[in-house]
Every structure is written in C-alpha cells, then in structure tokens.
Amino acid sequence: RRADALARAGEDCRTRDGTRIELFANCGSADDARVAVANGAEGCGLLRTELLFLERDTAPSLDEQVADYQAVATALDGRPLIVRLLDIGGDKPAPYLPIPPEENPALGLRGIRVGFAHPEILEDQIRAILSVEPVGQCRIMVPMIAGVDELRRVRAVLEGIEAGSRVQLGVMVETPAAAVTADLLAREADFLSIGTNDLTQYALAMDRGNASVAGALDGLHPAVLRLIGETVKGADVHGRWTGVCGGLASDPLAVPILVGLGVTELSAAPAAVPEIKALVAALDMAAARAHAQAALACATAAEVRALARKFEGELG
Ligand code: PEP
Ligand code: MG
Secondary structure, three states: OHHHHHHOOOOOOEOOOOOEOEEEEEEOOHHHHHHHHHOOOOOEEEEEOHHHHOOOOOOOOHHHHHHHHHHHHHHOOOOOEEEEOOOOEOOEOOOOOOOOOOOOHHHOOEOHHHHHHOHHHHHHHHHHHHOOOOOOOEEEEEOOOOOHHHHHHHHHHHHHHOOOOOOOEEEEEOOHHHHHOHHHHHOOOOEEEEOHHHHHHHHHOOOOOOHHHHOOOOOOOHHHHHHHHHHHHHHHHOOOEEEEOOHHHHOOOOHHHHHHHOOOEEEEOHHHHHHHHHHHHOOOHHHHHHHHHHHHOOOOHHHHHHHHHHHHHHHO
C-alpha cells in the first residue's frame, strides 16, 4: 500500500467507491504541519496548543501565540487549521496556572474548565486565533466538553471578542456525556471531533496514565464504538460532520470501522497519513458499513480486534 499511498499524496482522500473522507493530521508545530502536508494531509485536524504553554514560567503573550499559530497556518498553505483551545490540567501543570492538588486530575480542572477558571487565558487565545490570516483558515475546537452550557460559554466569549463571528466553532467529544448528547451539541456546534484517547478512558473508567489499568484500555472496546456510533447519529441530525482526532484515526484496524460508522474526517499522526489514505482508498462503503455493524455487535474488544484483522486481511 505504501507506493500506492505516495502516488496519492496530492489527491483528495476518497473510498474506492468515491465517498469523500477528509484526511487531516494532528500537529504540535509548524514543522509537524510541513511533514503532514508532504505526506498528503489535507489540513490540521488538531493543533495541540498546549505545547506552547507548557514548560515555561509565564503564559505566552498574545503576540507569541499569533506568531505560532500563523506559522502553522502558513506551513499549511491555506489548508484548514483546527486549533484546539488550551488542553492542560492537573496532570500537565503550568507554573503560572496553579491548579490545587487533585485526587483525580482526570476528573478535575482540565481542558476548557481551565479556560473558564482563567478567562484572560481563554480570551487571549481566541483573540490570537482570530488574528491569523487568511481569515477563515482557522477553526476553533473546544476540548473536554461535558455539556452544551460549556459550548455556549465559549461562544459568548467569542462573541464578546468579535460580535457576529463566522469562525467555525466545534467541540471535542471526549466524555460519554458529550457522545450521548451529540444531537444537542450539534445543534450549536459547527463540527464534532472525537478524542478517542479520552473517550476510551472515561467510557471504561480506566486512567490513561495508570500503568496498572492502561493495558486494558482499548479504543476498539464495543462500548467506545457504540459511543462513536451515537455521536455520528447525533451530529447527522443537524447535518454536522463527525471526525476522529484521537489515536484510533491512526490505527489501520480501527479506520474501516470508523468510516463504516459514518465518520467523515480523520486526523491522524503526520507519519501515518500515507498509510491511512491508502487504506481509505481500498475501502468500499457498503463493506465498511457492514463491518462496523458487525463490530458493534461484538461482545469484547478482543472480538472486535479479531474481526478487524480478518477484514484487513481480506482487503489485501
Ligand atoms: C484524545 O483525547 O483523543 C485527544 C485527541 O486529545 P489528547 O490525547 O491530547 O487528550
Ligand atoms: Mg483528550
């Protein structure tokens, strides 16, 4: 598939029978964005802005943020750039954003909750994103959403900075709450992107960072797949697209299931883009849909994996 993949680097990502799947890449820097584009990515589906905020003594200034986001946008040469609002928390502390010690950092002050606790940081970040040129290249994505009220709060901040803003505002689906209320979120969000790393952690109640349980964390668990399926259905009610920007989007065993569930955007690791593009090009939508339904009916993650390996083998 690799040679096939490189040959397709300049083309849109489509299934064998022509269904359009946007293939984006997760980036942390302009260098990542350049690799992503060279590998055939059609944009950045998750800019990890936390990398700019960690390991420093003061918050990055508005100008620093503008320069950083602009560098990524320029490296993408006009392709869409989905900027995730700051996603740090008790497990990834920054000295200038003191978070009191927490017994359960995964359930504490993290993601957009930090932005609400430090409104000046949230406002500066949104202002910086809105300053990137050309206008319209950047979209804003909110991490760790647990309900529509949080999305409304972010929209209000955005409106306060730029009344009538037309910037696209999407949510990450990382909590079971967001997945099962996807229809409510989709009514007010421009897109939904599933963070399967956190969604798996919260669905299975297993800490990503805890070595004693992390081995059992499997995004192909039927519970996670059912939440992904519910998310797509909820987003469809309001004609919004659902993407995946968690690790499953880079996993060749998972991608046929995701596409079969109706996910239409994948944001993979830059290095994985050629392989995922070739894999999507080998898929037939009817077969992917049937495969996804069979996966939803499996009893365990191990059964889903066995099924996915068989499907992969049959694709050749
Ligand atoms: C996720 O949770 O799947 C995700 C993309 O975000 P992070 O891995 O940064 O938490
Ligand atoms: Mg996450």
